[in-house]
Amino acid sequence: MANLQTDIRYLKGIGEKKALAFQKLGVFTLYDLLCYFPRRYEDRSVYKPIALTVHGETVCIRALVADTPRLTRIRRGLDLVKFRAVDESGMVEITYFNQSYRKDGIHKGESYVFYGKIEVSGARRSMTNPVCEREDTEGGVTGRIVPVYRMNAALNQRTILQAVRQALESCREELPELLPEEIRALDIARRRLVFEELFVLACALGKMRETRVKEQGCRLEPVEIEEFYAELPFRPTGAQRRAVEEALADLASGSVMNRLVQGDVGSGKTMVAAALVWAAWKSGLCSAFMAPTEILAQQHLTTMDRFLSPFGIRMGKLTGSSTAKEKREIKAKLQSGELDLIIGTHALFSQDVEYKNLGLVITDEQHRFGVNQRSAMIGKGTRPHVLVMSATPIPRTLALILYGDLDVSIIDELPPGRQKVDTFAVDESYRARLNGFIRKLAAEGRQIFVVCPMVEENEDLPMELKSAEEHARELQEAFPELKVACVHGKMKPKDKDAVMAAFVSGEADILVSTTVIEVGVDVPNACLMVVENAERFGLSQLHQLRGRVGRGSHKSWCILVSDADGDEVRARLDILCKTNDGFKVAEEDLRLRGPGDFFGSRQSGLPEMHVADLGGDAQVLQRAQQAALRLLAADPTLQEHPALRERVDRLFHDSADSFN
Ligand code: ADP
Ligand code: MG
Numbered sequence: 001m002a003n004l005q006t007d008i009r010y011l012k013g014i015g016e017k018k019a020l021a022f023q024k025l026g027v028f029t030l031y032d033l034l035c036y037f038p039r040r041y042e043d044r045s046v047y048k049p050i051a052l053t054v055h056g057e058t059v060c061i062r063a064l065v066a067d068t069p070r071l072t073r074i075r076r077g078l079d080l081v082k083f084r085a086v087d088e089s090g091m092v093e094i095t096y097f098n099q100s101y102r103k104d105g106i107h108k109g110e111s112y113v114f115y116g117k118i119e120v121s122g123a124r125r126s127m128t129n130p131v132c133e134r135e136d137t138e139g140g141v142t143g144r145i146v147p148v149y150r151m152n153a154a155l156n157q158r159t160i161l162q163a164v165r166q167a168l169e170s171c172r173e174e175l176p177e178l179l180p181e182e183i184r185a186l187d188i189a190r191r192r193l194v195f196e197e198l199f200v201l202a203c204a205l206g207k208m209r210e211t212r213v214k215e216q217g218c219r220l221e222p223v224e225i226e227e228f229y230a231e232l233p234f235r236p237t238g239a240q241r242r243a244v245e246e247a248l249a250d251l252a253s254g255s256v257m258n259r260l261v262q263g264d265v266g267s268g269k270t271m272v273a274a275a276l277v278w279a280a281w282k283s284g285l286c287s288a289f290m291a292p293t294e295i296l297a298q299q300h301l302t303t304m305d306r307f308l309s310p311f312g313i314r315m316g317k318l319t320g321s322s323t324a325k326e327k328r329e330i331k332a333k334l335q336s337g338e339l340d341l342i343i344g345t346h347a348l349f350s351q352d353v354e355y356k357n358l359g360l361v362i363t364d365e366q367h368r369f370g371v372n373q374r375s376a377m378i379g380k381g382t383r384p385h386v387l388v389m390s391a392t393p394i395p396r397t398l399a400l401i402l403y404g405d406l407d408v409s410i411i412d413e414l415p416p417g418r419q420k421v422d423t424f425a426v427d428e429s430y431r432a433r434l435n436g437f438i439r440k441l442a443a444e445g446r447q448i449f450v451v452c453p454m455v456e457e458n459e460d461l462p463m464e465l466k467s468a469e470e471h472a473r474e475l476q477e478a479f480p481e482l483k484v485a486c487v488h489g490k491m492k493p494k495d496k497d498a499v500m501a502a503f504v505s506g507e508a509d510i511l512v513s514t515t516v517i518e519v520g521v522d523v524p525n526a527c528l529m530v531v532e533n534a535e536r537f538g539l540s541q542l543h544q545l546r547g548r549v550g551r552g553s554h555k556s557w558c559i560l561v562s563d564a565d566g567d568e569v570r571a572r573l574d575i576l577c578k579t580n581d582g583f584k585v586a587e588e589d590l591r592l593r594g595p596g597d598f599f600g601s602r603q604s605g606l607p608e609m610h611v612a613d614l615g616g617d618a619q620v621l622q623r624a625q626q627a628a629l630r631l632l633a634a635d636p637t638l639q640e641h642p643a644l645r646e647r648v649d650r651l652f653h654d655s656a657d658s659f660n
Contacts, residue, residue, distance in 0.1 A: 002170040004031035011166045013159065021154035022163075024567065030167040034175070036160070038147030044115055045144050051089035055120035056412075060142050062135060063087045064111050071103045081106075085114065092118070093126040106132065113142040139165060152567050191620070194612040198621045201612075202628035203644065204651045207636075217256030217383050218359055220283045223248065228278045231310040232271065239413035240268050244275045246409045247387060251279060251360075257385035263411030264582035265547025266418065269389045270300065272411070273362045274307040276387060281313050281340045285359025288384075289343045294319045294497045295504065296364065299522055301343045308341065318344035318353070321494060362387045391544060391582075412583060420580050421550040423558040425534065425573035434559060435478055438528065442482050442509045446554060447526040450475065450512045451545055453536040454489060466532040472512035482509040489514050515541065524552030534560035535569045539589035542573075543582050 002010050007029060009019045027033050048059045063085035073079045081096040081103045094114065096102045106112065116130025133140050139162055149160045225244060229236055236244070243261050250257035263269050277287040289304070291297040301317050308315065316339050318330045327347075333339045337356035342348060361384045388406065426434065438448055452466040472486035485508035487499040503511040504523055511526075515537075529549045531542060542560065550556035560573050575588045612620070631641070638645035 002030060002167075004029065004034075004171050004174050006030050006170075008033055008163065008167075010170075011163050014163060017154060018159060021152055024152060025150070025155075030171055033164055033167045034171065036149065036164070038149050040148050042146050042148055044142050044146050047113070047143075049089035050087050050092050050125060053092075053118040053120075053125065055118065058115070058117045060113055060115045061085075061087060061092065062111065062113050063092065065106055065108050066091070068108045069103045069106050071100055083108075085112070090125065093124065094130060095126065095128050097129060099129070102132070111135065113140075115142050150568075152571070190611065194620050195624055197612045198624035199628055200644070200647050200651055202621070202625040203632065203638070204648045206625075206628050206632045207638070207648060208652075215256045215383060216254065217251075217385055218283075218285065219254045220248075220251040220279055220285070220359075222252060223279045223282050225275065225279070228275055228311075232307065234415065236271060237268065237411075237413045237415055239263070239411040240272055243272045243409040243411050246407075247272070247276055248279060250407070251276070251385055256383050257387065258406050259386070259409060260388045260390060260406040261409045261411065262390050264414065265391050265544060266551065267391075267411040267414055269364075269391070269411060270303050271307065272409075273364075273387060273389060274304055276360055276362070276385075277304070277341050278308060278311065278313070280360040280385075281308075281311070283359065284357065286334070286337065286339060286355060286357050287341050287360040287362065288348050288355070288358060289341065289362045289364070290348050291343065291345060291364045293493070293500075294321055294345055295500045295521055297344050300364065304341060304343065313340045315339065315341040315343065318342055318347050320345055320347050321497070322347070358384045360385045360387065362389065364389050391547070419550050419556060421529075421546050421556045421558050423546060423560065423577045423580075425560045425562065425570070425577055427561070428563045430561070434530065434561070437559075438510070438530075439479065439482075441528055442479070445525070446528065447503065447506065447508070447523060448510045448528045448530065449523075449526055449545075449548055450510060450530045450532065452512065452514060452532045454514045468512050468514050471532060475510060475512060479510070483507065484510045484512060487511065487513045515545070521548060522551055523548070525554070527552070527554040527556040529556075529558040531558070531560050533564075534562040534573060535564040539572055539575060540582070540586050542576055543585045546576065546580075547582075 007019075008014050008022055008027060009016070010030070014022070022028070022033070025036065027036050042058075044060045046060065047062045050061055050063065053059050053061070064087065066084040066086045069081050069083040071079060071081050077098075079098060079100050081100060082093065083106065084091055084093055086092075092114075111134070112132050113135050114127060114130040114132050116127045119126050119128070131141060133142055135143060141158060141161065146157075147161065147164075149157060149164075151157060151160065225248065243263075247257060247259055247261070250259055261269055261272055273289065277289070280287045289300055291300055297317060297319050301315065304315060316330050316333060318327065322330070330339070330342070331353055334342060335354045335356055347353075363386075441448060450471065452468040452471050468486055468488045472484050476482075476484040485499050485503055487496050491499075499508075499511075500521065502508050504521070506525060526549050529546055531537065531545055534542060537545070546558040549558065558576070560576065562569060562573060572589075575585060579585060579588075632638075635641060638648060
């Protein structure tokens with residue numbers, strides 16, 4: 001008989017190798033196994049008719065295999081098994097890569113459950129490597145809610161799940177309730193508080209959206225957008241067209257637009273902005289485009305000029321470093337309506353800038369701006385339309401929470417022909433080769449980014465943590481023939497921009513920095529991104545950093561240097577080595593770290609939560625959100641719920657100071 005202290009080798013299917021793999025996860029006994037909690041749960045309990053599935057969605061379908069699975073060997077090490085499966089509503093093509101055993105395990109004319117991601121292309125639906133099992137398989141992983149565990153190479157979900165199930169079976173009696181009744185009741189109380197807090201937040205966001213929708217905005221005249229596309233140096237992608245269309249619909253609606261355009265680095269958000277500037281200009285309105293740094297403002301000016309000069313759109317730039325004379329001239333022009341587009345930094349919205357006919361405000365890289373800055377812009381006279389662009393891919397549900405007061409367009413497609421940035425995770429033993437690589441690339445005239453983690457003066461930090469300045473000194477010693485520049489967050493903005501400008505113009509070969517370069521700088525000649533202490537960065541952040549290279553015609557690389565041990569660090573960095581898709585990276589990031597950390601750094605703009613954890617309590621949040629929307633639909637101004645209304649109104653008011 002087994003008890004909680006029994007070794008896991010006792011379980012069916014757990015041999016020596018798997019036992020060792022479990023031990024790596026800290027699981028030795030059945031008790032350890034029962035404490036190895038899932039990271040999350042997947043709802044696989046609902047079967048969806050094939051015809052109702054949509055692109056990108058992960059679903060369970062129940063379908064009949066329509067033809068005999070065919071095995072094709074593409075080349076050594078790559079074979080496919082392909083077949084079609086049907087239900088009453090439709091057909092899906094299923095492909096397995098390198099799972100040749102599927103050919104004999106799946107039979108024509110029999111029914112199975114498939115769980116996986118649906119891809120739709122035209123009228124065709126397909127699934128790749130879905131989970132497949134017969135309905136009602138004992139110990140199966142479909143047709144129910146399934147826990148998802150942290151894995152490692154030797155342990156897959158099914159193994160862990162089956163081990164946990166067995167352990168539960170054998171030890172059920174030994175698991176008495178330890179918590180006294182009162183304490184359990186406390187937990188219920190906490191959940192109630194969490195729900196309440198999130199409900200109030202959801203009401204506040206929902207109400208903001210409600211009132212905004214009713215807010216009158218200037219209605220743009222209808223445009224023939226093909227006129228604009230015809231002058232572009234490239235063909236817009238489907239996703240760009242969609243985003244433009246959604247925004248144009250807002251602009252023509254008569255209500256104020258508040259839209260977030262989200263797209264991976266390099267997905268072409270700037271063109272979307274240009275299309276709207278063009279549309280506003282067609283209606284005789286001026287647009288303002290705000291960038292977080294002077295460098296970016298300059299870059300946007302160059303790009304916008306390329307897109308918009310064919311139409312004779314008049315543009316100017318206004319930043320903190322414009323001379324007094326320049327500022328005076330630009331301001332006069334804005335006041336008299338002689339400019340159609342002004343690009344700049346925060347300076348655009350300082351008090352003494354007046355706009356004659358401001359119709360559209362665009363801000364780039366939203367995570368640098370908080371809600372109150374957005375409203376400062378909106379406060380400029382009339383109600384301009386607002387477009388916010390962000391390169392932080394966040395799964396849509398989370399975006400709705402974080403940007404609850406905005407509508408969201410997602411650009412989920414990169415322009416054709418993009419090069420993949422080859423990514424490698426290496427340790428310190430690779431240093432000499434890395435230096436050799438840097439030397440070779442620099443000799444070919446390429447430039448190199450090196451990013452170090454942000455370092456505060458702090459004695460507790462491990463010695464090996466690279467500080468940007470120190471690392472820059474080391475590199476300069478190692479490469480006396482090259483010019484190494486350094487930029488970090490403690491520098492004055494002006495100095496920072498000067499260093500960046502020197503790098504952009506090619507004066508420096510290597511730029512060592514903290515994450516100040518994370519935000520969209522474009523240096524097409526840079527083809528190598530080195531990240532030191534890569535374990536210190538979030539996956540999405542690393543992905544942003546990687547997006548700084550691969551922007552020109554040169555083959556590009558990203559090298560993640562980390563000496564940290566641990567399977568988890570490896571697993572994280574491996575994700576970047578395997579995919580270049582920012583949304584996938586974000587999803588994995590969420591899965592591995594849990595949403596708590598993911599949100600951590602970018603909660604700006606939302607009031608501080610006291611009991612709820614916006615990430616960790618995501619499910620409660622979703623329920624709270626649904627409840628709030630239902631309530632607001634019935635009572636939009638919360639007139640019938642005065643106490644709630646007061647709380648809701650106070651929420652954003654009280655925390656206004658904490659917005660950054
Ligand atoms: P991001 O979304 O990161 O701001 P950008 O707007 O800077 O991306 O676009 C990245 C690059 O891709 C730019 O050089 C831009 O001119 C180019 N680009 C944008 N859209 C397309 C397209 N549809 N086809 C080809 N190149 C494009
Ligand atoms: Mg950009």
